[in-house]
Amino acid sequence: MFTRIKEDIACVFERDPAAQSVFEVITTYPGFHAVLFHRLSHACWIMGFRWAGRFIAHIGRWLTGIEIHPGAVIGRRFFIDHGMGVVIGETAVIGENCTLYHGVTLGGTSWNKGKRHPTLHDGVVVGAGAKILGPIEIGANARIGSNSVVLKSVAANATVVGIPGRVVSAKPEANFGRDEIAYKLGFDPYGATADMPDPVAHAINRMLDHIHLLDQHVECMRKVLQEAGLACPEESMPELDVSELDASNPSKT
Numbered sequence: 001m002f003t004r005i006k007e008d009i010a011c012v013f014e015r016d017p018a019a020q021s022v023f024e025v026i027t028t029y030p031g032f033h034a035v036l037f038h039r040l041s042h043a044c045w046i047m048g049f050r051w052a053g054r055f056i057a058h059i060g061r062w063l064t065g066i067e068i069h070p071g072a073v074i075g076r077r078f079f080i081d082h083g084m085g086v087v088i089g090e091t092a093v094i095g096e097n098c099t100l101y102h103g104v105t106l107g108g109t110s111w112n113k114g115k116r117h118p119t120l121h122d123g124v125v126v127g128a129g130a131k132i133l134g135p136i137e138i139g140a141n142a143r144i145g146s147n148s149v150v151l152k153s154v155a156a157n158a159t160v161v162g163i164p165g166r167v168v169s170a171k172p173e174a175n176f177g178r179d180e181i182a183y184k185l186g187f188d189p190y191g192a193t194a195d196m197p198d199p200v201a202h203a204i205n206r207m208l209d210h211i212h213l214l215d216q217h218v219e220c221m222r223k224v225l226q227e228a229g230l231a232c233p234e235e236s237m238p239e240l241d242v243s244e245l246d247a248s249n250p251s252k253t
Contacts, residue, residue, distance in 0.1 A: 007076055015079050038070070130144045
């Protein structure tokens, strides 16, 4: 028991730079308190004392603003930052080294009995206000962006943003004059910002890359035909300048 408590305190210092001392964590961190209440309520739940487990969880919710059903299974070094408004359902399963920010819901989409809440594998981080709904799986080390609504399973190491949640590719890829916006593919655990990754814009950018490559191939074919003595139309195509697209975006002004 004391080893688990030490681990919980240590993970607060690892993930919250605002933590100043062990005494501060023990006395003022609602996420830490919520985990302690859940351990006690979960022990009662699995021993068959269901009402006692629910009552302890209710007290924990009243004191911390964090609602964790005593039936939820939570791994080691689980950290809830800020915590107000977090809801974790009965059949939710959370692996080790996971982090949830305030306003997160691990909820169900059905009134049927059985598994109806998400499973979070090790190392998952869920941003503020995100909703993960249904008996889906979030792969190890995945990142769920703030205010996202996730209704489908997510692969390991993926980053998901948007409503509904879409995977933002983190693979290195060639881009044509768009290095300046590469940082948008990062992860922000707090509220949506003007620079938050936009999966729709990302898809459009990929299509623009594809069109750019097609233009290069067509130009190459045109030169080969001209060298072979075949006439080609001389009509020029307007150039596409990404900076002009950014300038036309009202959010950039």
